[in-house]
Amino acid sequence: MQESGRYQWEVCEVKEKLLELAESAVKMAEKLGASQAEAYVGQSRAFVIEAANSAIRNAEEKHDAGIGIRSVINKKIGFAFVTTLSDEDVCEAVERSVKLAKASIPDPEFVSLPSDDNSYPTVKGIFDKSIAELAPEATADMIIRTIDASKQVLEGRNYAIDAGVQSSYGLNAVVNSLGIASSEQRSYIFLYSSPNVKEADDQTTSYDFQITRNLSEIDPEHVGESAAELTLSVLGPKTIEGGEMPVVFAPLGASRVIGYGFAGAVSAEEVQKGRSYITDAFGDSIASEHLEIVDDALLTAGLGSRTFDAEGYPSQRTSIIERGVLKGLLHNSYTANKDDVQNTGNASRPSYSGLPSISTSNFIISPRKGNLDDLVSEIDRGVLCRNTADLPNMTTGDLSAMLYEGFYIEKGEIKHPLKNTLIGINMRDLLQRITRVGADSKTTLAMITPSFVIERATVTSG
């Protein structure tokens, strides 16, 4: 108890220090001529252990601290950052930020940085002290357990396992001229195993992972075992006769296509610029009635959960699709001011090293019924996309995706893995053709989604 008390006190002290530093940077920018200014200070520690060929090979401890300053002068904006927090470097960054603002072309649609008129929600479970206090030995032990679990499944085969664990925690502080002064502490841990297996004239690989804000959820045995099983399942891939057929998306494939490929299209910035394939669709039925999507920054212990966004604006839950109808877009202060609508608090930035853009918090497809096996059992002839790395053309919506890990389905059963196989479909059709949504939700880096089925897409294989 005493330990933890002391720890809390130290955290408070660091928070205060970062806020003070951010405040003084804002004051300095104002003094140099900025009408509004904002400083974002980020400080983090990441601990990484990596294994190759089934043994530990590398450990990293990364301390990172820096500041980014946004200056506004008559609707002209400049930004500068530096990877240190020393007075001299911070001064230089503030000067460069103001100088860039002065040289810029005014943006008539810029209204203001956000103000502090709103109250902040309470969001639980975003910092786990046990992640911050995780010792190198305990982390190494975790990765060895993961590798051992993979090894057990692969016994007697020719294999090599890549694995890794990253635990990270950090503090950030946002301060601006309009009274915003917020700081928060967040943590997460990421664990993966990626075995590769050689057999006769075939060689393949797959992976599984877990990412969470809660150390007690980490299950190295499950990750290791599942990664090895998945790898064995993709041995011996074949091509098939192409054509129009149904596609089942498992959570990983779904999260790529929806978590990036659709989430990017509902960013208000992309829509306002006319670069999104769903431009002018607000209030329309753009998807099948089976589809419901929310962006929920308040989810307890969610990976994207936070009290405030990257501009210090309060977080919220935003409905994106309700029964297939487009209900909302993701906004930051700039796009909300431009459209004169409520800011949804979706400003995001790569810590201190960039200007705010827009991204999801926890992008969630509401689960309905059945697991992946149930969905596959209902398909007469089709393919399963377990994973893809591809994205649609965000302007046209055309998606041509290789099945990074794909399977051929016949008469409700998985027949064999696929190679050199692509699916082609426009995103607008993909959304409309969702005939079934499962209940097997998984948290990925991009979103939380169950498996789903689309009625048909063009499959090419050869």
Add this chain to the structure above:
Amino acid sequence: MEDLAQAAIDAALKTGVSFADVRIENSTTTIIEINDGITRQSTASRMKGAGIRAFIDGAWAFAQTTNLTRDGLRTTGESVAKLALATQEKVAERFTIDGPVFEDKVKLNVKKPFDSISIEEKMEFVQMIDEQARDFDERIVATRSIYGELTSEIYIANSLGTRVSLQNAIPRVISAPTAKEGPNRQRIQESISLRSGFEEMETEEAQNIGTKAAKLVIALLSSKAAKGGVFDVVLDPALNGVVTHEAFGHAAEADNWPAHSTVLEDMVKKVVGPDYLSISDDPTLIGMRGSTEYDWEGTRTKKRFMVKDGILTDLLHSLETSSRLELEPNGAARAQSFMHAPIPRMSNTFMEPKDWGVDELIEDTKSGILLCSMNYGYTQPAKGQFMFQASYGYLIENGEKGTMVRDVSLAGNILEILSKVDAIGKDFELEAGSCGKDGQNVPTMTGGPHARIRQVPVGGM
């Protein structure tokens, strides 16, 4: 700089490791982005810090610090060495790190250093590119134009005695307009980037990139979505470079050998393609984005003949891989910044030209697709599967360039694709790119001549 690095190395060795190295970086960037005539982003950055590695018996540790004082370097050197010692017992294979020692101070001479051009002048340059695209045609509904510059100084030292300082300068200009006609919306990106000062932004090509991109995006409005199927394809230099880089280069990075994570593992000195096929990676080319005199471990760089007359020859090495595989180091270890440990990477990667004329190649193909310019590409070396997407292309009908098609994807397997390359052009071009691996991005170039690949699956709508 020398004494700071020495303080870290001494502290690490004293703690008990057998090898240590340090990279001290001081880099600045400026990026100006104009959208539809308005400054969307003007950003400046300074990356300043040191990355330190310690090694013992097969265990590596890495740490970074931005506290560039003797004390800061000494403390970090000591803690990184302790971290390596902590994992020493858990490694599977023991080995040592050895390599040649280099001492050099390389100066990069550019005609127009970035700081000799005012920020206002750079802003005007981007404004001009943006206007070119907007004024080209009324169907251009959105423009995005970017100028970026990177200047960096790196000092590298290791416990073997290497002491190298390097300089780099890379400018880049990008034009990415969107065009609209009825419900049809298209977008394209054109870019130029080299290793130089601002002078390369003053060439006729760079000064007119907005017009070039606009012309292409308007042409794309009348393109058709490609139909999927198995085709004979002709790749333009940009795409040939992507195939070479994705379908082959990554699998030849030597860190895949100790990790057993490449389909090329048993193919060294063996035939991987036809005897008229050669693929090289050359960081010694003058003025290219991927060029550097020494790598980020301080090893002098050399041209790598990855495939020579169809035979897998040189791999891409770091000091670890050349030590473990007992091969000659060739300076391929790169890191995105001081915040990362260097790993084997490509530089300027290309297929060597042969004897086909471009028109001759198209005529001879009869029926197929000519694929041009890349959207993106990726690979999974342990599986051999790769995929890339062309920005646009043309159907080849009766030996002639026909209908324009867009967003054409191609999937294949590393060990199968090279043997399907049956004709290689005599032209040659390199394109600016960026390559990502293990969360690190580094500037690269890719290219080659036009080349034909027989019977590959092409994805369509």
